[in-house]
């Protein structure tokens with residue numbers, strides 16, 4: 001489910017940055033945060049929630065994996081929870097914004113007609 005949710009974000013055009021730090025592009029990643037939109041390095045880190053190294057590796061794997069080739073996937077409960085809460089927060093924040101801005105544009109269209 002989380003794998004699909006992550007891939008679907010790409011489809012929606014609001015993919016989180018999970019190749020490097022989303023602020024400076026550094027590849028020494030400290031954590032993953034929906035507030036900043038993906039990975040954060042130790043330099044850009046302020047007070048985001050810390051996730052485990054496993055979660056950081058897994059979320060990239062989730063994105064790049066070919067879902068039809070997965071037969072068995074072992075994910076710890078901790079990593080699963082961290083990825084799940086990241087995705088929930090991310091969806092809430094970015095896809096919600098997307099819908100709100102769409103409503104806003106629709107209302108503007110009504111005004112100008």
Ligand SMILES: [Zn+2]
Pocket residue numbers: 021022023024025026040041042043044045
């Ligand atoms: Zn950075």
